[in-house]
Amino acid sequence: MLSVLVFLPLAGGLLATLVPSSGDDDRRAGLVSLLFSLATLGMAIGLISAFDTDGRELQWLTDFTWIEQLGIHYRLGVDGLNLFLIALTALLWVVATAAGLLSRWTRPRLFFLMLALGETATLGAFCAQDLALFVLFFDLMLIPFYFLIGVWGRGDRVQATTKFVIYTLVGSLLMLSAAVATGILATPDGSETTFVLQDLASRHLSTGSQNWIFLFFAAAFLVKMPAFPLHAWLPDAYRAAPTPVLVVLSGVLSKVGAYGFLRVVLPLYPDATVHFQELMLLIALVSILYGSVMAFSQNSATLVVGYSSVAQLGFITLGIFALRPEGAQGAVLQMVNHGLVVAPLFLIIALLAARAGGSDDLREMGGVAFRAPVLAVVFLIVALATLAMPGSANFVGEFLILTGVLKAKIVYALIAGVGVVLAAVYMIRLYQRAMHNRVGERVESRDASGADLAILAPTLAAILALALYPQFVLHRSDPGVSASVEPVRALAAQSSAEVARR
Numbered sequence: 001m002l003s004v005l006v007f008l009p010l011a012g013g014l015l016a017t018l019v020p021s022s023g024d025d026d027r028r029a030g031l032v033s034l035l036f037s038l039a040t041l042g043m044a045i046g047l048i049s050a051f052d053t054d055g056r057e058l059q060w061l062t063d064f065t066w067i068e069q070l071g072i073h074y075r076l077g078v079d080g081l082n083l084f085l086i087a088l089t090a091l092l093w094v095v096a097t098a099a100g101l102l103s104r105w106t107r108p109r110l111f112f113l114m115l116a117l118g119e120t121a122t123l124g125a126f127c128a129q130d131l132a133l134f135v136l137f138f139d140l141m142l143i144p145f146y147f148l149i150g151v152w153g154r155g156d157r158v159q160a161t162t163k164f165v166i167y168t169l170v171g172s173l174l175m176l177s178a179a180v181a182t183g184i185l186a187t188p189d190g191s192e193t194t195f196v197l198q199d200l201a202s203r204h205l206s207t208g209s210q211n212w213i214f215l216f217f218a219a220a221f222l223v224k225m226p227a228f229p230l231h232a233w234l235p236d237a238y239r240a241a242p243t244p245v246l247v248v249l250s251g252v253l254s255k256v257g258a259y260g261f262l263r264v265v266l267p268l269y270p271d272a273t274v275h276f277q278e279l280m281l282l283i284a285l286v287s288i289l290y291g292s293v294m295a296f297s298q299n300s301a302t303l304v305v306g307y308s309s310v311a312q313l314g315f316i317t318l319g320i321f322a323l324r325p326e327g328a329q330g331a332v333l334q335m336v337n338h339g340l341v342v343a344p345l346f347l348i349i350a351l352l353a354a355r356a357g358g359s360d361d362l363r364e365m366g367g368v369a370f371r372a373p374v375l376a377v378v379f380l381i382v383a384l385a386t387l388a389m390p391g392s393a394n395f396v397g398e399f400l401i402l403t404g405v406l407k408a409k410i411v412y413a414l415i416a417g418v419g420v421v422l423a424a425v426y427m428i429r430l431y432q433r434a435m436h437n438r439v440g441e442r443v444e445s446r447d448a449s450g451a452d453l454a455i456l457a458p459t460l461a462a463i464l465a466l467a468l469y470p471q472f473v474l475h476r477s478d479p480g481v482s483a484s485v486e487p488v489r490a491l492a493a494q495s496s497a498e499v500a501r502r
Contacts, residue, residue: 001043002060002076002127003062003076005040005043005047005086005123005127006076006124006127008040008043009033009036009037009040009116009117009120009123010116010117010119010120011036012032012035012037012039013033013036013116014113014116015032016028016029016032016109016112016113016116017029017109017110019032019109029108029111029112030100031101033097034094034097034098037093037094037116037119038094040090040094040119041087041091041093041094043090044086044087044089045087047078047083048083048084048087051078051083055079056079056479056480057079058077058078058129059077059078059079060077061075061076061129062076062077063075063076063077063129066130066133070132070183070193071193071195071196072130072132072133072195073130073133073194073195074130075128075129075196076124076127076128077127078127079479079480079483080476080477080478080479080480081259081262081332081480081481081483081484082126082127082259082263082480083477084332084336084473084476084477085332085336086123086126088252088255088335088336088339088340089119089123089126089248089252090119090123091458091462092248092252092339092343092459093119095247095343095347095455095458095459096115096244096245096247096248097112097115097244098455099247099347099455100242100244102451102452102455103244105152106151110147111152114144114145114147114148115144115148115244115248117140117144118145118148118248121137121138121140121143121144122141122248122253122256124136124137124140125141125256125259126256126259130195130196131179131182131183131196131197131200131264132179132183133195134179134197134260135172135175135179138172138220138256138260139172141256142165142168142169142172145245145249146161146165148241148242149237149240149242149245152242152245153240153241153245154239154240154241154242155239155240156236156239156240157240159236160233160236160237160239160240161237163232163233163236163237164233164236166233167223167226167230167232167233168223168224168233170219170223171219171220171221171223171224171230172220174216174217174220175216175220175221177216178216178217179195181209182195182205182213182268183195185205185206185209186200186203186204188203197263197268200268201267201268205268207271207272207275210269210270210271210275211271211272211275213269213272214269214273214275214276217264217269218276218280220260221257221258221260221261221265222283224256224257224260225254225257225258225310225313225316226257226313227283227287227310227313227314227317228286228287228290228291228310229286231310234306234307234310235303235306238250238306239302239303243347243350246346247346247347248343250305250306250309250342250343250346251338251339251340252339254313254338255335255338257313258313258316258320258331258335261321262320262332262481262485266323266484266487266488267483267484267487270487270488270491273321273323273491274488274491277323277492280317280321281318281321281322281405281409281412283314283317284314284315284317284318284321284412285318285412285415285416286314287313287317288311288314288315288318288416288419289311289415289422290310290311291307291308291310291312291313291314292308292418292423292425292426293422294307294310295308295422295426296422296429299361299362299363300360300361300362301352301361301365302346302349302360304426304429305342305346305349305430308386308423308426308427309338309342311419311422312338315334315397315398315401315416316331316334316335317331318401318412318416319334319400319401319405322401322404322405322408322409323488323489324404324408324485324489325478325481325482325486326400326403326404327400327401327405327408328404328484329404329481330396330397330398330399330400330401330402330403330404331397331401332481333393333396333397333400333470333473333474334394334397334401336393336473337385337393337394337397337463337466338394340385340459340462341382341386341394341459341463342386344382344456344459344463345382345383345386347455348375348379348382348456349434351375351452352365352368352434355368355372355444355445355446356444362433362434363433365433365434365435366433366434366436366437367437367445368435369435369436371445371447372446372447373447374447374448374453375448375452378448378453378456379431379434379435380431381460381464382460382463383427383430385467386423387423387427387428388420388423391467392463392467393463393466393467393470393473396474397470398420402416402420408492
């Protein structure tokens, strides 16, 4: 079942390339790809409905030896850690594919094929339970996004693609070498090499080996998120990426890095995780403050949301490296929340830019709130969720993260609280300048169309549903999160006790 889930989008993309060429072949190819994305979303919803909430073992496990000589398995599975990230991926790819249908593309069949390949690679990374397989899917994500930005991007797309590829490729190479080293160094004398995550977790690496391997994985994941100071590719890539690509780039791909910390780093390298806890918390804290300040200082609405993502991913990293169940639970919930709010934000910015002569400059927007009331209400709901207004699932996620950090490192939690205040400042500024004030000189005052609202509706419904019942995610993710964090938590508590005795 999981193999079908992972490769179904790619099958749709390949089928879309066979659509006969005609004057509207972009719509035909897109519709085929959309149908397969919808089928993938249906399967993801089926996983949630049939998920055993009390089970701690992997469900729907697929496992067979792929490369016997290297000990690599084709192993896929679902637990509470990846269940909702799989569903988020499926949902946002439906939204992105539907948004892609509203534009005309050169070589449209290739565009939708690359979009579908990106979904397959991302689903594969979330489902993989073998370290080598995870690295394979992780690296595969680079290929479609190289083309999606480089071929169909805007502005200086060549420079943006080059910077994106260099950063991501260097991180991927570091991760590949770290994964190979893990499989080899963790193999006891006389035993067979394996890359199965569950088996590697039971094989202890020396502290020295864990330390450098941890840093290699951390570099790869922090680039993907991105986090300060490995975020330099973000401004160019976000300006250049087409809106449908931006939806999944920011909404989903950034979560693969955060997920990698919980799935790979904490269980396999617990000693190094505790050793570098302070460093990772510091990186998270600087990302929160830097991203918030940069978001407040931007005139480009796209970059306001882009830098806000740096801050939000900083909160997620903070929750993970609190090494407490509450913090990790909040991080998982916040991964889902951030994906659900950032996707409609980019779509709304695209709608506003279309009404401002094609510019996303806040100085050229404004004054459409009363002339486009439906769009204004939708934007307001998403903006309030983004700034973690009480009553939203984002508030619950940030509350859990700060609770975990308070119990672990109170100083970091107090400073991170400044980021909560700054989020309110830059999101209110974005909404105020985009929707109110005077009407821009080139602004066309018209409301969202039915097609626009249909694309925004799924994410909006999910935001409202989780605001009413965030426990739906928390209850199902708890066993998987606990299994990832508890061993490291014990080491962290032991380390703190030793420091206190000294």
